[in-house]
Amino acid sequence: MKTKNTAYSILDLALVSKDHTLKETFNNALKLAQHAEAFGYTRYWLAEHHNSPNIGSSATSILIGYVAQGTSTLHVGSGGIMLPNHSPLIIAEQFGTLASLYPNRIDLGLGRAPGTDRQTAQAIRSDFMEAAHSFPQEVDKIQKYFSKENATSKVRATVAEGVEVPIYILGSSTDSAHLAAKKGLPYAFASHFATTHLLEALAIYRNEFQPSKDLKEPYVIAGVNTIVADSDEEAERLSTSLIRMIVGILTGKRDFVQPPTDMTDEFRGLLQNPQIHQMLKYSFVGSKATVKSQIADFMKQTNADEIIAVTNIYDIEDRIRSYELFSEIMKEFS
Template sequence: MSTINTSIPYSLLELATVSAGSSPADTFKNSLDLARKAEAWGYTRFWLAEHHNMLSIASSATSVLMGHIAGGTSRIRVGSGGIMLPNHAPLIVAEQFGTLGQLYPGRIDLGLGRAPGTDQLTAHAIRPDRMQAVYNFPEEVGQIQQYFSPANRSARVRAHVAEGVEVPLYILGSSTDSAWLAAKKGLPYAFASHFAPAQLFEALSIYYANFQPSEQLQEPYSIACINVIAADTDAEAERISSSLVKMMLGVLTNKIDYMQPPAELSAELRALLQEPAFQRMLKYAFIGSKKTVAQQTADFLQETRVNELMVVSHIYDHADRLRSYRLFSEIMQEKEVLSA
């Protein structure tokens, strides 16, 4: 018998995915509804991604959407998963998140990544000197820390609204590069194993072996993100997951479309699932009934020993998505999961 340690926090990553037949306004309404229910179901954080020039994802103005979510909830932590720092000036990030921290004390997280969150042409349109900012990512993280520090009151350039405000920083990564940085700076580390699982274990090993305590964090703290589609039966979860498969196919072929309604997996889609590229991306996609997903989750936690799980669910229908997150919360609140 394997067990899930019920002290492990579980959180939610929201991409604000736009389903076919709906609008971004519909998506934002559903995101807030999900956040309110996630708060009631015991989720620790509700993080929002940053993506640009993507038809199917509406989380492009991350800090604005965070304000919408935080203002409509009362306890759950709201954060960025993440702010793609090379797209932004550190001073502006500090001012935006300092403002959020003033409005919602003790509830705002600032997750920072260095990927563009878009294609290269759009990344250049966002910030033409972006590649220089990528190289300066460690220094720009340090600048943000300085802007939040009370000691910055004597500096000539200040983010007045951020000074002394409690907004913890998190380093996001999908390879080993950011693991070194998170360890060196003594910051929590969140790994994107929901779409880039290949270097998960190496990155975690680097992070734990090289961690240096900081003012924010005395011991290493890791978060791993997984895909979850839970339903009442394995068959129903598989049917719902066809929307995820179609979405991944669009990403791989650069033919991104709105999230499509589910259907029975065709022979063609089943064949695609056997392709190495699909298997790599969906290695940590836990799809099935409550019992099936519980076992997969318990195995993952036993293998990784991460401190926290973050879940993302690419599901077309809002009611199905709510059901999936509700079932996962029940899994994380139960004491024992039978091993296969």
């Protein structure tokens, strides 16, 4: 079991809570990142999503710049940029610019999914499906734009050439595992919501991994939901906001993040719903002692090199406290 020196990071959606403005949401994202830096987190990633009232990270690269400007050592990046939504040239230019402004701190995580519904995906890019099928080739293009050798090409991302921006392949299925292994890139699995294929995908990635100039050995980042509080009861209360969020996703009734309420038998019943239960399989809720035991089991299962935590809590102070306690858990393993 890889418990020593396991890195720990944050995946954020810039969640918009009920009765909060977008400006407050973005300020809170920066506030969280500043605390994360103090707590010893390795990276702070923002995920691209669209057409969701409770998610503020749709203009992902702009928010990355905002957070990077207000921090000094934290790696800031995308978890991820949904590449079929974009021109590889434009993404290379955006992240090349970010990496020149904040050297050795910008990560580029790339995913294949739209990060939205089908109709919105079509509005973003009419040939989305074609671009999604060409994802491996689109990743190749980005790598080419970042290479110094591209200086002789007719089409160039001049602000990206030779700029150091590590690329990560994100995935929620086994397809991405094959690709990350073939390209010799680090692999981040979205096990905070896509739980079914986690262990199979990690096995494929490790077995098929081909060393590259970017990476000599496989590197796995695994996502988990964490809600840590000073007691199990308080953590359960805070988790009611997450349960409501998941119900909204499954029923197509997305809404702002709702304030927490007492944990009731109705909420406990929802947690036993097969879909919700499966989606929240790698969700660790409780006091430090409770979550530490759960995380230890997860690390033993996955042997992940890095844990990236998603904490969907209504109030920013409760979120910061949860991430503080989680950082203490991870430090105790080292």
